[in-house]
Amino acid sequence: MTRVLRLILIAGLAALVVSCTGYRRPPTAFHQVLTEPYQLDSGDKLRLVVFGQSDISSTYTVDQAGHISVPLIGAVAARGKTTSDVERAIATKLRAGYIRNPDVSVEIEQYRPFFIMGEVRTPGQYPYVAGLTAQTAVAIAGGFSARGYQKSVDITRQINGKVLTGRVPITDPIRPGDTIYIRERLF
Template identity: 50%
Template sequence: MRSFRSFTVLAVVATLAGCAGPRAVPPQLAAAFDEPYVLASGDKLRVNVFGQQNLSNSYAVEPDGSIAMPLVGRYKVDGKTSDQVRAGLEAKLKSGFLRDPNVSVEIESYRPFFILGEVTTAGQYPYVAGMTAQNAVAIASGFTPRATRDRVEITRRLSDRVYKAEVPLTYPIRPGDTITVQERWF
């Protein structure tokens, strides 16, 4: 009789633990959406130098966080906004190559996001502006029958730190995020 009670209490505790809501989102993770987008490896930029057809081109951000551009050479863009890159390229070109360069920098494509766990087709997918975790699950062909369907875990790198948090499906994601869909217990 005593073991039956212990088993019943254990079953109730396990059930309630599975029903617990998502943990609070770390403030750093939530604040990341108020900050301007910073570039990283995997992004692709469109750089236009007005009046200079040979310099205007698409440039991929390499694994070391830089782009390779004629006259400028390797230029570090990792951790910078597109406006900071524009100003830096103008300064580089002005310091000996062009009299008054006019540069524009646009993000041509974002680095991918990753989704794994209890989704039909886990993997790496291209990021689309304005995505939520629910959109990411839909791109991965939906939940498996065993998936937790009300929250996901997001892993995000900000500067030199990595943050993990359980978030609702309506939570916005960013390029480079890893989304994990957990298995439900019952």
Template identity: 50%
Template sequence: MRSVRALILCLLTALALSGCMRHPAPEAAARPHNDLDALAYGGRPSSAPPPIARRDMRVRPARSAAVPVVYAAAAPPAMHDPAYRLDTGDRLRIVVYGQEGLTNTYLVDAGGKITMPLIGAVAARGRTPAELSAAIAARLRDGYIRHPYVAAEVEAYRPFFILGEVAAPGQYPFVPNMTAESAVAIAGGFSPRARRDHVTITHTDARGTVRLVVPTATLLSPGDTVLVDERWF
């Protein structure tokens, strides 16, 4: 009787052991899925990002929006061309160092001159800013200031004129680096009857006055007159 009980106990023990071998323990099957899981299971956080993060990093640059182009609303500063010849309508900034009473803004008048304290009228028409500075210094040196140091620059250029088939013909302030096309835009654009492929520019300098038929992309100079012709068909 005892031998039968021992045999049955051995069989039950063998069946129990075989079942445990076929089913691994749950703890051995559990694996952490992220850094928080790794900390919870006592492991170390994974140093490499998951595959989905790597795919996102590759796609993200392609989805980024293009940088918008910002256009300045303010007018560009006046250009300072050392070879520029002054004329009526130019506004100049004259600086006499150490002499606040002489340092000021001066307008070239209809006679082509500026008028300063102490020395009176000084011819500016046809001179460059550097030549005008030298002329003022020479006048000041003659009985007023022993060693004058004078600087002159154009603060605002003389206006340009636009006539013909535009919305608002007239006189407008000159903007550096402007073209005939931008002059038309300042004057309100072409009229319905305007010829748009070219304009006539009248330019005056020390060599005289010339009239040229040019494309609308041509650069203008201060004091130029732009004529927009009427088309015939």
């Protein structure tokens, strides 16, 4: 009887450990967005150059509503758009009564920040640099705390207006605006 009881206890503990891991496989869109053109959002800083128009050419930040405010033409929608989309929108608005044939260029001057929380030495908000992985983000935040789980992280990412969270290996790339959570290890 004690052998059967031990087997039941071991099976129960194994089921408990598996259920506690809380693994959430990331949706397909989670990694698919990494190969798609970058979509702008609040906090991105854009460098706008209109050839021959120094009063308009400047740096603009995408505001909370997802717009940039350009002299002469006012608000231009940027959230969810690529830099090429914003170039076309600005050129169209300028062509409508301000500049005959505008030559517009928009590029990202600074990406919106990423956030890191949990078991790192210095959690917080950090500037995004192209090519970051979760591992380099942890290094920027001072490294893992003594209790930090070092094999995978939880990343929360906004994709097409939806907030998705997935558990990924520490070597996975991150995107501007991502929130990285470092879990506590069990042992």
